[in-house]
Amino acid sequence: MSATKSPSQVILAPFSGKTVELTAVPDPVFAEKLTGDGLAIELSSDTVLAPCDGVISLFFDTKHAFAITTDDGIQILVHVGLDSIILNGEGITALKESGDRVTAGTPILKIDMDVFEKNSINMISPVLVVNYDKVTELTPCRPGCDVAAGSDEVLQYAIAI
Incomplete structure (x- = not known):
């Protein structure tokens, strides 16, 4: 008996910008899909939105990345800029916190774009399905x-049900 798949679930753009293929991201951790699969967006807006409904399950102290776990157990990681961790939270204001349910x-x-620009932060920002082993289809x-x-x-994904 084969597993049936769920209807496609969608991930919205957490920020405005131009999409970039994940394998083209100039950071091997992302390009080689070591932290998940998905795509990247060259960030051009100063507000980062929840890309899906769920609970903020991970929020880095440096505020450069967070993850939301959906009700179907899929963890979506949003990473703001490639090397923004060096800012140690400077120029990034958290509007929510770990444990918050969001839509x-x-x-x-x-994001304070001036701080990012002044520190030459690469604005390519990965949006990943971390536990993509649970996903039967993933379409960026x-x-x-x-x-x-x-x-x-x-992103669209389906999971085995």
Whole structure:
């Protein structure tokens, strides 16, 4: 008997920008999918939104990344900029905290773009399904698309049920 799959679930763009294929990200941890599979977006907006409904299950002290676990157990990681960890939280304001239940489109972080620019932070920002071994299909939108925060779908996935 074969497993049936769930209807497609969608992940919205957590920020506005241009999509980048994950394998093209200039950081081997992301390009080689060591932390998950998905895509990246070259961030161009100063507010980071929840890409899906769920609970904030991980929030780095440096505020450069957070994860939301959906009700179906899929963990979505949003990483803001490639090397933003060096800022140690400077220029990033948390609007929510670990344990908060959020809906897609809820503001999670506010970014001070001037601080990122002054520190030459690479704005390529991965959006990943961390536990993609639980996913039967994962479809990112194609590279080079302009996406709008909170409204454009950037990933679709299905899980075995």
